[in-house]
Amino acid sequence: MNKKLIIIAIMIFLCPIVWAQKQIDRSQELKIGQVMPDIPIQPVLNYKQSNIDINSFRDKVVILDFFDTFCSNCIAAMPKLQKLQNELGDKLQVILVTWQDQKTIEKFFQTNSFLKENKVSLPTIYSADLLRSYFPHKGVPHTTWLYQHKVQAVTHSDFVKNENVELLYKNGFIKLPLKSDFNDGLKEEGNALEQRKVIGSVEISGYKDGVETTGIQIVSDSITNQQKATFYNMDILGAYTAVWSKIKKPTFLMKDERIIWKVQDSSRYKYFKGKDGNIEWLIKNGICYERYDQMSRSESEQAQTILDDLNSFFGLNVYWATKELPCLVIKQLKVEKGNMPPLKSDGGVEGTNVLAFMIDYQGNFPPIIDEAEVKINIQVDDYSSLEKLNQQLKAYGLILKKEIRPLEVLFFEEVL
Template sequence: MEHRLLNYKSAKVNLDELQDKVVILDFFDTYCSNCIAAMPKLQKLQDKLGDKLQIIVVTWQDSATITKFFRTNQYLKENKVKLPIIVSDTLLSKLIVHKGLPHVAWLYKNKVAAITFADFSKAEHVERLYQEGKIQLPLKNDFESNEPKTALGWNGAIADKGGSVLTGYSDGVPERGFTIYRDTMGYGTYGTIKNTPILAAYISIYTKIRKPKFLLNKERIAWEVADSSKYSYLSDKLSSREWLLEHGICYERKIMRNVDDAEFSKSALEDLNQLLGLDVYWDERIKDCLELKKLPANKVKRQITISDKNNMKSEDKLPVEGTDVLAFVVDMAKKYPPCIDLAKTDIKMEIGQFRTLEELNQQLATYGLVISKGRRAIEVLVVSKK
């Protein structure tokens, strides 16, 4: 079967003609930022292993759209990306069915060798497939059922009598935090965690017990374990997907009666602590922080002038209702210590972009508020060994 190409030695390619090379089909579109960000890496891989490898990126978009995009995208031009592109694809996407992008298919000797994630497009995997004729990479499956396997009778050990099972990474299963299901006949409550880091698993359970009113950034995690890299992705050498292969967990639990989310989640929390030999709980620790306070009445200043207001368009402002939401917005910047709301007011504000706390405080003064550095006891999630 022939496919129309751009950036190739001919306008069409028959994949049968490439069977002596490893062929990587990388499905993308111009709306997928991760797809575009990965293309320089793919180009380097192609340049390095061109005698053994042919990378072809595949899109449903038409030739005119793609030609203009590659001609005008400065990032791709700077990185000299000139990968062959199958455009207006309608056939391959039906043969290699997917929902999420990027989506990667590996072919060799005219056979599909792997359907996997973009993280694994690396030289060592190409060499292994080329030399050995086969390869085992994690399966990317966009159509895994969300139903708990216990409910379908997959795990007979707990389907009929209840209990729990903890395993490692499960191939072909999409990541999913703690999810609760109930038997429609009233015979039990099920909970599942799929291919999730241990810390993320605990957080997803806790959100069903008590949702925090702040962003749970790294300063709010108190590690009391020998090696925190086993529990949360902190690697600068592996992609998150590669790390998950070794450290991700799957968990299933069933109680033989219908209970509410909070009760079931508490039982799952105790169960996971027991299975992993951990104690994960909320506590307070003394930490550097930002304190959001009300200004004293005699210090309130209106520092935004009429001209400032005219220069700041309404669409450039973020409507914020309450100081608790403002503290969350500051935490979202990920540039500062945790922001603690001491003002506790539901005042409505409009906050423009800010690069520094000084710029933010100029805006907050209008509302009688100020943010300053402090140190106090704040809520943290403690992760400790039993």
């Protein structure tokens, strides 16, 4: 398998699904507080009949959970939605919504063992072009709340909780953080900034409601001669690693073992799975950054400036160094000629450097170091244990050995 394709595939898996697409038509978009139009009956699976009338649920809280079968986060949340439906069925109707066709969704429910194990059988509207035009979005999961024939909220799926459903049902309205994929809030701020004719500024703020999470962007404006550096709604660790990647590009996967915390409370800087969902945690701890300069810098120079700003603001020193740590080293064995398996053109990984990346990605092994640096096609089907890996690698004249080596690590240090 091509290394670039592997990396792209992993990035897609790790992130909420965001599809590259043409300009999204927002002409029919419904906003919070607007009355719902009469929606024609929609084709549906997992329901008492083959179509469903959303208008008939005006006396229940309706959750429209937009998903697709490529989105692992969407699928992982479905048992929670089913549990909520089972508990609050007299007050709530959860409806899954997807753009995908009937055949695809039927196969999805028939073959997904996770959904079967958790007895997920929520009504699912398929080929939902009309609903997508009313509630446009770039990424899923995307959740719309309806009640009393009005749009009550548009949120991330983290906020679909018993207490929020009960609150909306009781009060007839609710205020929840807005999920927006179109950065409408930034457009308003940008206009205000332009009116103030700012010459230069640095602003580090908390999470911005209704603003899409973005990585570091550095752009120059030929009209104002300003250079603008921004990122929005990132966790602090993510911001630092993104900045450092523009100064010193990592050649390995950033595993937890490669972060050395010298801080009082690391949960302020990185999300650790717990009571809150990832988005809830991000709303409490996420940060935004904007810098306007008259001086134009190279990308690496501007990244260093951002790093200095973050260190100064948070009282941190975040730097790369080496530390002796347990690891797995890919080494070559002595194999007689003729005992090597025939090379395959596809179906494996291309070389030990890609193999190291794939093993690191599994998450249940120490960091991997590639000392073999062999460029052959390697077929590995079972990553469940070190023993299983070595059984498969032996045929290629390779072995993984436990050793302690100096590894590059990121020190995250609070400055007293």
